[in-house]
Each structure stands twice: as C-alpha cells, then as structure tokens.
Amino acid sequence: MSNNAPPTDGGPSSRPMRVFESHYSGLDTWSSPFNYRLLRAGHIAASADYRIERERAPGHEFIFCLDGAGHVRIGGAIHRVEPGQLAWIPVQRPHAHFADPVTPWEILWLRMDGANLNRLETALAVEADPIFAFTDAAPIQELMRDALRQISTHSMQAAAATERIAATLLEKLTESRRSHLLDPVEASHRGLARLVREVRSHYTEAWTVDRFAETCRVSKSHLFRLFKYGFGQTPHNWLRGYRLSQAKRLLVETDETVGAIALAVGYDDPLHFSRDFRKNVGVSPRQFRALER
Template identity: 25%
Template sequence: MQIVDTGVLTPSFMDFSLPSEFAKSALYYCPQFGQFICNRDYRIERNSIDQYLLIYINSGSLCIRTDGMTAEAHEGEIALFDCRKPHCYWCPDKVDFYWFHFNGASSKQYTEYLTERFGLVHEKQPMLSLKDQFRTVVHSAQYGMSTQFASMNEHQISIAVHSILGGLASQTVRTTVISELLAPALAYIHGHFADDISLNDLAEMCGISKSHFIRSFKRYVGCTPHEYLLQYRLRQSKRLLLSSDLTVEQIAEDCGFNSASHFARAFRQETDISPTAFRAISF
C-alpha cells in the first residue's frame, strides 16, 4: 500500500492483518507490520495506541523517547516499547528497519519485564538470529494477507514473536554478568542456604556496593536476592519432602526457615498446598 508518512522512502512497505478471535485470546498477533526506509524527515509522535512495538534496525539509527526514557537504536539492535504510553520516535539521518505492532498473550508482562531490566534498546546479540524472526513476522504476515487464507500463518507469527521476546530475555550479556560478577554470591547461597545470609556479605563477596549488588541481581537474575534465596530454599525443601523421612519441622530447619509455620506459609504461598499435601503427591 502507498505510505503517506513524511520521510518514508521507496521501496518501503506496510500492511495490516485481521487477527482471528482465537489469536486475540491465545496468541501473539500483529495488526500492523512493515519495513521502512526513512530519511531525517521521518517522525512519529503519539499519545497512545493499545499495542506494543518491536523494531529491528537493518542500517542507520532511530531515536526513541517514551516514559521518561530516551534511547537511540543502531544497526543490529532491537527497540521495544509500550505504545499505550505517550511516545515519539524519529530518524536523525537515514534508517532501514523492520517493525511490527503486536498484542495478545503476555505482551504487557514481557514488555514491562524487558524494559525494566534492559531499557528501550537491546544491544546486538550475535548468537541470536532474531533478525530472522523479524523477517518471519513481517513476511509471513505480508504473505498471509495476500491470500484468502489470512489466518494460516497466525501460529507461526506468534511463535516468532515469542522467540524474539524470549531471546531478548535471555541475552548473552546476562550469562556473562552472572558468571563474572554474581557467581560468588550465587555459589555461597547454594552452599549455605540453611544459614542466615546478609546482603552486605553477598555484596562484599562480589566486590560491589550493596545497592549495586541488588540492582545487578535484579537485572541479570530476574529477581531480588531475597526472592532467589527463598526460591532456592523451597526447591531444596521439595526434594527433601519427596526423598526423605524427615519431619516437616526438620526440613524447615535444614532449609533455613525460622520455624515450621514460617516454612508452611511460604510453601503454601508458592504452591497453593501444604508441605504435607505435597509429600503425598505421586509424581
């Protein structure tokens, strides 16, 4: 279709899809998609649309401002943001990019999770072929809309969107930082989960301040140190419940809980059943 947005050059294209009711209720779906080649006259500014936006920069750069953040995405990088909030993006010189609006499934949760941890722009990840997933979304949607079977690619498109979001969540920088920065703290938690563990001690093991440790842990592990310790203790308690004859009271003590009642509350909050009921399950 002809594109009337200022600054969008030939051979750019865009199109629209009409997701099925099943896609809207169960899948990721992409109501708008395209590939734009733009000059410095390109600028989009909106108050809100009820969608999320993923962009892959083929060449050049694109500036983005939303939710109090400003960033610039360059070749090989991916931008992700929530279009329900006021937002603006523009081309400082020249840019070629794939883009698609998406919604459905866990779009809101994934976008919030990734933005909180990594910001608006995700750096180039050579180990991840996410550009191929963008091509899948854009060209599958384009092909589907050119036939009478427009819904036949909805599952493939949803898988591709999920692959992009999952790929961003498991960026290689995460593994590197965990290995180089947070490994001492994680190793100590694994070996001393039954003991009292202080944030100050963990931060000191990693050679960073307490505040830096908490921020880094949250960003690269995906939860706070306290949440990680609790989850690890509960994981060990499940193993003991199923593989030993220890009492619930003894398991609570061996896994670092203050009391059996504290253990039972934490266990029920996590699993919706009591430790005793869990022990009775046949897996």
C-alpha cells in the same frame, strides 16, 4: 507520519516508504486462553521522514532493524538503532520512533501484550536501555518473520504459536541483557558471580543484607541495583526462590517429612516454610508432592 515525493537523486534518503506487510490480529484478544497476544505485526522500508509519535498504545512494541538506522524515544531519551539490533518500546507511555534521515531503516516489528511483560520490562531496565544487541541476530529476525506469518492467518493455531514466539523472543532478550548487565567489568569485578556461587553453596545459612553486600563487596544500594537489573527481584526474594526450588526437588525425590525438608533448605519454622511455599507455588508442600509424583 508524512511521506514527501522523492527527490531525483535516488539515494537512500530519497526513497518512498514501502509497506511490505501490515497485519492486525483478527482474533478476539480478550477471550484468548494464552498468556501472550500478538496485536499487530509488519514489515516496512521507511522513508526519510517516517516518524511515529504517540502518547500511548496497548502493549509493547518490538522493532528489529534489518537495514539502515533509526531512533526511538522513551522517557525523554533518544536511542539509535542499528542493523541487527532490536528496540523494545513500552508503548503504554509517551514514545516515538523515527527513521534516520540519511539512511532510513527497514524494519520488522510486532506489538504484543501479556501479563508479565511489564514486570520483565522493569527487570531488564528497558526504559533506561531499550536497545538489544545480539551475537547472532538471525534467530531474532526469523522469530519476527514467523510472527508475521502467524498473525496473517487469524487462526487459533496462530494464537498458540504466539506463545512459542513470545517465549523464545523474551528468552533471547533476557539472555542478551544478562550478558550486558551481569558480565561487564563492574559486575564481575565487584563479585556478583562470586556472591551467587556462595549463596548456592550455603543457601541453608542465614543471609542478611549486610552479609550479601559484604560477600559481593558492594554497597547495599549497589547490591539491590545489581539484583534488580540482573534477576528482577531483591536478594532475599532470589534466595527464597532458590530455597523453594530445592524444596520441590526434595519433596519429589525423597520421603522426608515437610518439616525435615523445611529445615534442610534453611527454614527454622516449618509453618513459615509451608506458608511461603503455598504463596509462591500455589499449593501446599504435601499437595505438590502428590501432584508431582
């Protein structure tokens, strides 16, 4: 990154870079008991020549544009970032971000790490489309400012607050991407919403890939793409998750046997149900019932 002396015209492109805040975490991130770790956070007004280019760095970077504009480069593609938008950069891979030379951006940014961020990045197709837009960007801005306040204290309470900030931010990003991926004309016209309603109404029945595709009225390859980007998993994995969620409810709300519940949620073999349940929930159906009642 370089910063030249500003020209005398005083326009936006001539301003020097201003660093309002820049913080590293003062906690031992490796011993943190929490799922998400806030590694860095800052607030800057960039100069026209502001540019960061790296091969890799830890975690994931989130840049919220307050004013002006900027660009991010991921996987060879360059994406423009406007005010009120957020860029998600998976910085473990080669990347760059830089200010628009005419209207350099002012940004809030944070770098975060967590076990599930890579999976969510894939589910939300971040590499192909790293820019998130919002109907109301004010809550996103407040979350970013909250992260700045928390990281500057270097306290365990701040580390705990990061869980809330991360969870809320990721919920907002998922909500934004869901409307972008599942509600466009293509998805609604080809029946994804209809498919989900049909599966929920008939989840105990046998569902083959052919039946999924026919109900959705798309090709098999398009079906898998829609589920990958919309739900982060295959149609059958999504169906299994829905069946197990219904099984949890029945285990807690009824006295039916495990075998009867297995049949009620679409499993022909109670042993297969029990294996699936333990693998996905972490305990057996009987243990789950004892814990939740």
